[in-house]
Amino acid sequence: MPRPQRAAAAKARSKLIDFPESSEASSSDEAAKTKVVEHKSVEVRETITAKEKLNASATVTKVGKTVKTTVRLKPKAGVKRKAGEDNDNDSNGDNEGQKSTTQKKVRASTKKNPPTMIPAVARTVGIKMLVGAHNAITNCNNIGGNAFALFLKSQRKWASPDMKESDAVAFREACKESRFDPKRHILPHGSYLINLAQSDQEKAKQAYDCFIDDLKRCERLGIGLYNFHPGSTLGLPRSEALARIAAHLNRAHKETRFVKTVLENMAGQGNIIGANFEDLRDIIADVKDKDRVGVCLDTCHLFAAGHDIRTQASYDTVMANFDRIVGREYLVALHLNDSKAPLGSSRDLHQNIGVGFLGLEAFRVLMNDEKLEGLPMVLETPMKVESTWAEEIKLLESLVGTPGNDPNFLVKAAKLSAKGKEERKAAEAAEKKKAIKKAPKPRKKGGKKQSEESGEDGNTEDEAEHTCEH
Missing domain, CATH: 3.20.20.150 (Divalent-metal-dependent TIM barrel enzymes)
Known part of the structure; x- marks a missing residue:
């Protein structure tokens, strides 16, 4: 397959956030705080509202004047990921970028x-x-x-x-x-x-x-x-x-x-x-x-x-x-x-x-x-x-x-x-069902002649589109 960096998949998941100590005292739902999110080698600057902090599970530790909070944020409903994030799929149809x-x-x-x-x-x-x-x-x-x-x-x-x-x-x-x-x-x-x-x-x-x-x-x-x-x-x-x-x-x-x-x-x-x-x-x-x-x-x-x-x-x-x-x-x-x-x-x-x-x-x-x-x-x-x-x-x-x-x-x-x-049993059953569908049907009297060997009805295997799924 196929996943640029796993930081994209882990974004808005388990994050280590550094706040100044004073920012922890804020209770206003409208107040927004700037934070630095670290996920291994990747740094992303974001904002987090006090309301979001209240909706997240957090573990707070104090080191000197810095409060370190491990926050697990709940993903917002209805928010779509950007193209290219968490691409576990090598799908390209006929190399035209089809998603599965x-x-x-x-x-x-x-x-x-x-x-x-x-x-x-x-x-x-x-x-x-x-x-x-x-x-x-x-x-x-x-x-x-x-x-x-x-x-x-x-x-x-x-x-x-x-x-x-x-x-x-x-x-x-x-x-x-x-x-x-x-x-x-x-x-x-x-x-x-x-x-x-x-x-x-x-x-x-x-x-x-x-x-x-x-x-x-x-x-x-x-x-x-x-x-x-x-x-x-x-x-x-x-x-x-x-x-x-x-x-x-x-x-x-x-x-x-x-x-x-x-x-x-x-x-x-x-x-x-x-x-x-x-x-x-x-x-x-x-x-x-x-x-x-x-x-x-x-x-x-x-x-x-x-x-x-x-x-x-x-x-x-x-x-x-x-x-x-x-x-x-x-x-x-x-x-x-x-x-x-x-x-x-x-x-x-x-x-x-x-x-x-x-x-x-x-x-x-x-x-x-x-x-x-x-x-x-x-x-x-x-x-x-x-x-x-x-x-x-x-x-x-x-x-x-x-x-x-x-x-x-x-x-x-x-x-x-x-x-x-x-899962293998289900896949085998699906393959058998597909094979039955592909099998040449008996000729009906007076019906159009089909070649059992070459599949002249047009549904040759080579016409299927490529899909790579992970």
Whole structure:
């Protein structure tokens, strides 16, 4: 998936507010007090009325002349979030920015059950499997991440304000302080609006301008990798769409210096490009500077597209196919997600590690693949509470060197599997119902002839729209 910084999701939740001592004495409902709200590394200036303070639960402590109040504010009814806040959804329709109902449910759930603050979790030093999440530098440190992803600007707007040089300098300095190598440990995610396969000249220019702006931002920040969705054919010939993507990459490489453009494999719904390894191979084949292109494999997308990685044997088969068709030298990053949908469903529905159809064994196998050492591995799983990613990072790290018959591992795998049992059962029932609907109906006497093999009634699977839900 997919969440610029979790400060946006936690805004108006649990806040540490510093007031001058005299401000606590005010009882007027109309009186407004200025405060500084701190959420980890993020500072936001707001105002709070005495009436709002009365409606909030608060714990007051006095330190010298400063009164520190931990306030849990109730969210105002009917207030809409700004676009881009709490984006747990990688939805882009045919890369046109379509939102899903699941995203709305996640937002509603977050309002009712706000994330709770957790103490910082230490990063594991010296580990070769670099797991992190979609986060900011400070937040990544707090959850014990050794890699992270981010958005370079709003992922649902074509144009954004230019980056301030002071912000770029501060980011590079923060990377040094936290010992993150921005060339290797950071994997920004491109805008969901970008479709480099677009054939319409005006829309293609709009997509490319947004794309090249992202790449230039990467280079100003010192970031060496840039992950993006390949795009959609929009129903046009696939070979031509792939050629257009490669042409845009060639042009972008000439306009930038070092950032590597990283193609993400996709779940395979509708006209979306990248569900099969041949799509990735054919794009790379037309890219002139092979050192400037790579691939990010998303485990949920792999599974949804029919690549079974649940056992050692099936994982080895899938990766051998990748090595043969694309080439292991192009694999530069991974997105780690379980799947809410069954194998080959073409549905991009991210689930927490071990709870979905992939199960914990798939991730144990992956975490013991020595060929993946040193690559950034980014979690895009649903964050139900703030500790979720911290726990999942430690869980994944604990799998390194763990055999499949380890008793503790088997107990943990069974526990996580049981947690998602009912949801998987419902998903399987829904898939069966969908399969029945898709099945060709018997021909009626005198009725119009249909091809049972090719679906000539027009409802081919490739006409469905892509939806990525977390």
